[in-house]
Amino acid sequence: MPPRTTLWPQDEQTQGKHLVLRSYLDGWFPILGSWNNRLLFIDGFAGPGEYDHGEPGSPVIGLDCVKRCKIAGGLEGVEVVSVFIESDKGRFKHLESLMKKREREDGKHGIEHQVLYGSFDDHMTLLLDYLDQQNQNLAPAFVMIDPFGVKGSRMGLIERILGNPRSECMISFMYEPIRRFQSRPEFEQPLDQLFGDTSWRECLNMEEKASKSFLHGLFRKRLKACGAKHVVLFEVWRENRHIYTIYFATGHEKGCDLMKQAIWKADPSGGYAVRGYAGRHGVLFGADTEPLAKQLRDHFGNAPTPIEDIEQFVMSDATVFHKGQLRQKTLARLERKARISVHRPQGSRGFPSGRGITIQFC
Ligand SMILES: C[S@@+](CC[C@H](N)C(=O)[O-])C[C@H]1O[C@@H](n2cnc3c(N)ncnc32)[C@H](O)[C@@H]1O
Known part of the structure; x- marks a missing residue:
């Protein structure tokens, strides 16, 4: 009541x-x-x-x-x-x-x-x-x-x-x-x-x-x-x-x-x-972003995709994850495991914020 x-x-x-x-x-x-x-x-x-x-x-x-x-x-x-x-x-x-x-x-x-x-x-x-x-x-x-x-x-x-x-x-x-x-x-x-x-x-x-x-x-x-x-x-x-x-x-x-x-x-x-x-319970090791990695692979297939398109998808209501979980927590991990290939502008390293990076899921 x-x-x-x-x-x-x-x-x-x-x-x-x-x-x-x-x-x-x-x-x-x-x-x-x-x-x-x-x-x-x-x-x-x-x-x-x-x-x-x-x-x-x-x-x-x-x-x-x-x-x-x-x-x-x-x-x-x-x-x-x-x-x-x-x-x-x-x-x-x-x-x-x-x-x-x-x-x-x-x-x-x-x-x-x-x-x-x-x-x-x-x-x-x-x-x-x-x-x-x-x-x-x-x-x-x-x-x-x-x-x-x-x-x-x-x-x-x-x-x-x-x-x-x-x-x-x-x-x-x-x-x-x-x-x-x-x-x-x-x-x-x-x-x-x-x-x-x-x-x-x-x-x-x-x-x-x-x-x-x-x-x-x-x-x-x-x-x-x-x-x-x-x-x-x-x-x-x-x-x-x-x-x-x-x-x-x-x-x-x-x-x-x-x-x-x-x-x-x-x-x-x-x-x-x-x-x-x-x-509120502590999550010791941070969010598990593997479901996001799978969702991105399913959604974008293996076509080379500008990182900003991926970011826009992550920001939308199509996923439960948010933008702050994409570059370092998901893409950097996938690159280390050779699950994506990354095309960067010359001289650029990692996944700095901004444009110019293209991602291809393997
Ligand atoms: C759940 S309480 C609001 C709590 C408040 N939003 C908070 O988070 O602190 C709902 C309030 O809406 C008022 N209320 C009920 N029907 C209403 C209506 N049709 N229009 C405006 N206020 C209404 C109630 O008197 C009550 O104070």
Whole structure:
């Protein structure tokens, strides 16, 4: 059951989600800020801004990422607007006064924010309608859609957001509540809205494993149909229970790659299953990149291929690996084992970043 109180205890799975969020935004703001003069961080299901022992909620995490980026000298001349939407009056008021307190104690750091009372759907629809009337696109936006259950997020709205080419969505897909309540009549309509049609109902007669895989595949397909070029997902677990899955939908492989890096940081085993700080386990020898090597061999065959084409493939959602795992951790190893031949510009050695290297798989 979702909490009824204004604040509630932070659980392990929320820590895992925040770990990935923080890590992603720490990369997103500087990258997007280097070629845009306006950025939007929209937290559609913002919560009260903190948990009952003062742990930061997603609005505070987002603002702290902006602040860190500004202090490090990024975001020069960039207007970052943060919009927090919360439909519970008590939590809205708590968030509003928390934001005022932060400004009083810590200053504004040139960061603008708005706290809005009401539903994500209403506020986001108003904003998108306004932009449509003005014939304008949304500024590059990171939109977080993080409800407690299945109500309040609808595929039609996600489609409108993703219709803006530089927008991305991070969506909590509440797998456990969906599994528990999917056969109750009152959940039919919210689930139809979440998936954008009634096709999810095919899972009702399936075994649990088949149903899980069907629903996750369907949600991914629906996001792709809504215009997401790349969709990355990771599971959030509490002990041995899969509680929800976070979907990340973006139009750019840079965003996709950055999100994969953030997920690997939270789960260094590469299992895409994040368990909060308590569940972080050391991986002594680093990631096993052999599956990536096999995937690259299958995909590119033995045609000579520019390294940047391989890099673009690795950054996309076609693989679970990220760009930082390609040159030294995969290609250098394959070359040592004579599994690739490498054609370099004269005088060049190793796999320095940049162009000019051609790879041929043996
Ligand atoms: C899972 S909590 C958000 C946690 C927060 N994103 C974080 O990570 O710290 C979901 C919040 O959304 C609010 N909420 C529920 N339905 C909503 C809606 N339709 N629009 C906006 N907020 C909603 C709830 O009151 C609750 O505070």
